[in-house]
Amino acid sequence: MQDCISFVQNLQMSTYILGIESSCDDTSAAIIKDDTILANVIANQEIHHKYGGVVPELASRSHQQNIIPVIHSALQEAKINKKQLDAIAFTRGPGLLGSLLVGTSFAKAFALGLDIPLIEIDHLDAHILAHFAQKPGNRITTPKFPFLCLTVSGGHSQIVRVNDYFDMKILGQTIDDAAGEAFDKAAKIMGLPYPGGPIIDQLAVQGDPHKFSFPFPRIPQLNYSFSGLKTSFLYFLRDELKKDDDFIEKNKVDLAASVQYTIVETLMKKLVLASKETGIKEIAIAGGVSANSGLRNAIKDGEEKYGWKTYVPAFEFTTDNAAMIAITGLFKFQKGEFTDQKAAPYARSKFSIKNK
Ligand code: KG4
Ligand code: ZN
Secondary structure (H helix, E strand, O other), X not given: OOOHHHHHHHHHOOOEEXXXXXXXXXXXXXXXXXXXXXXXXXXXXXXXXXXXXXXXXXXXXXXXXXXXXXXXXXXXXXXXXXXXXXXXXXXXXXXXXXXXXXXXHHHHHHHHHHXXXXXXXXXXXXXXXXXXXXXXXXOOOOOOOOEEEEEEOOOOEEEEEEEEOOEEEEEEEEOOOOHHHHHHHHHHHOOOOOOXXXXXXXXXXXXXXXXXXXXXXXXXXXXXXXXXXXXXXXXXXXXXXXXXXXXXXXXXXXXXXXXXXXXXXXXXXXXXXXXHHHOOOEEEEEOHHHHOHHHHHHHHHHHHHHOOEEEOOOHHHOOOOOHHHHHHHHHHHHHOOOEOOOOOOOOOXXXXXXXX
């Protein structure tokens, strides 16, 4: 491990960190130089498409196959040598344990071999802190603390009050399905391939969002629920298909637009409420579903409607990626917060995000 003197010297020079993400079905490696992402390589796992969802055993095996080539490509793209790395940041959780084990084990071995610090990262913190990652030659404005972040992915839907980089509080969250799951399940019911979220988005652009209406959940406080939408969508299509075998095909774009409208409106209602209750007008979105065009437009509209200042991530920082792990790693590196070789992955969120 580095001694104190070399650690202080490092703080004065540029810091290079390798980020590794392997929590679900994307194997990703990124290199950051200070707060600028030099490379962000992502290997998606096509293998799951034919099963209509992520198969954990297959995901960990694919991570094993992908991890070395992905890290090699990231180093090449960043044009740096592994010996220039100052630290290795990896996703410790939450996620699929078998998948996390691949990234964790590789990060530990690599850090040990290079004799540099190891930094554990919480995947959900990282989705939020992706807003602080810069791209070369194009610096963006970053959110001011405190801000609200709507984190919406395949596994989570949360409204988080972000007081500081590692001081976050969940103000509300889903009590059942996540928003990404709602998109994916609606797509599956329509016979679309996995993951259905991006396909619904593409179809929705051409459709009428008010052609069909589905009920909005009545959930107290700032929490969400998406399981009712899935059920009502399923029963609605079952009834319509009895009358017309071709109903889905004929109404594909309107169905997609109507489902997307219901999900986005549901997300927005509670976000607006959270902003009113806290008085916070710095609003960010994060996670895979923040790639959704309907949600991105609705957030942007909030600038005029509610006087918000909004932060929408670059597309490559929305779905799972290692750039968000690397930037979060940088903040931990600056605090000198390192992890020892005993660290084991965790499946459920338990670190810096805590319930109110
Ligand atoms: O953050 P992410 O890559 O993985 C998790 O941490 O879960 O999010 C994946 C989710 C999937 O449910 C996927 O369908 C959804 O994000 N997603 C979208 C879009 N792009 C990805 N949902 C709606 N519209 C999109 N454009
Ligand atoms: Zn994610």
